[in-house]
Amino acid sequence: MVQRPLGNHHVGPDTLLVTPDTAQTELVTAETENLRELITRARYVLFDFDGPICRLFAGYSATLIAEELVKWLDSHGLKGLLTEEERTALDPHVPLHAVNRRHPGSDLVVGLEKWLTEQELKAVPTAWPTEYADALIRTWNAVGARLAVTTNNSPRAATRYLSSRGLTECFGPYVYGRTQNLHWMKPDPHWLHHALNAMGADPSTSLMVGDSPPDYLAAREAGIPFLGFARNERKLKELVDAGAAEWCIVGSLKPVLDHLWDQA
Numbered sequence: 001m002v003q004r005p006l007g008n009h010h011v012g013p014d015t016l017l018v019t020p021d022t023a024q025t026e027l028v029t030a031e032t033e034n035l036r037e038l039i040t041r042a043r044y045v046l047f048d049f050d051g052p053i054c055r056l057f058a059g060y061s062a063t064l065i066a067e068e069l070v071k072w073l074d075s076h077g078l079k080g081l082l083t084e085e086e087r088t089a090l091d092p093h094v095p096l097h098a099v100n101r102r103h104p105g106s107d108l109v110v111g112l113e114k115w116l117t118e119q120e121l122k123a124v125p126t127a128w129p130t131e132y133a134d135a136l137i138r139t140w141n142a143v144g145a146r147l148a149v150t151t152n153n154s155p156r157a158a159t160r161y162l163s164s165r166g167l168t169e170c171f172g173p174y175v176y177g178r179t180q181n182l183h184w185m186k187p188d189p190h191w192l193h194h195a196l197n198a199m200g201a202d203p204s205t206s207l208m209v210g211d212s213p214p215d216y217l218a219a220r221e222a223g224i225p226f227l228g229f230a231r232n233e234r235k236l237k238e239l240v241d242a243g244a245a246e247w248c249i250v251g252s253l254k255p256v257l258d259h260l261w262d263q264a
Helices: 020-040 062-075 093-102 107-126 133-142 155-164 190-199 213-222 233-242 254-263
Strands: 002-004 016-018 044-047 146-150 206-210 226-229
Touching (some): 020 254, 044 190, 062 093, 093 107, 107 155, 133 254, 146 190, 206 213, 213 226, 213 233
Parallel strands (some): 044 146, 206 226
Antiparallel strands (some): 002 016
16 A cells, blocks of 8 residues: 555545555556657657568468578588577578678678568568558558658568558658668668658657567667567567567557547
8 A cells, every 4th residue: 555645535644545456547547648648749650560560471471481591501501501599490580690690791691681582572462461550650641750661671572562552652762671781680770770861850759660679679779769569478578578668568559549549
């Protein structure tokens, strides 16, 4: 039981009895207000692509792509290039980064990045839109925010997907992502800085919307407030373990959209 100073409606001299339920309600209210302010003050919004906007590999498994990449290395006599952990990773970026660490900027890395881009482009037609993402993007654009994509996927894949959903005009030219310079991928803030500079944005009036620790870490390094999207408990734990505050993580984009509608 918490005691707080109060002049009226009190038990005993100058104290108010506050139950744990009351304290919890006040905490939830404060966190909701913090989230509302985080969303409504953003004038520039940077979206990660695979996660907040869509599930790129919903119909074209990223795990199978990672396995194919490893098989390709094996078939070219490069089986010993990866550790066992890297060989069994579910994310194709893991073996790609591993090769780049050992042979940075090599023709091998260039070839693998090009191959991965082709797989991502093949995945676009079967990608699943994240629920409420299209409406959120259009609403944020309609209320005057300027939008960008900063992704570790190929910007060609992101651009093709946005075009398929009629969202190209919401982002304009501000779609940035993986190139053959893999060291620019998040958690490096390179593309976040690039997007801010291109839009003439101040980090303090910007917002990064992401679903992974690299998104959060890149935003933190760039001085950009962060809004986490966690579609399951695993994603939530990863973001919290990376340092993101739980109040700024949502399990659905609907409350974000609702706050924008309230502002409008």
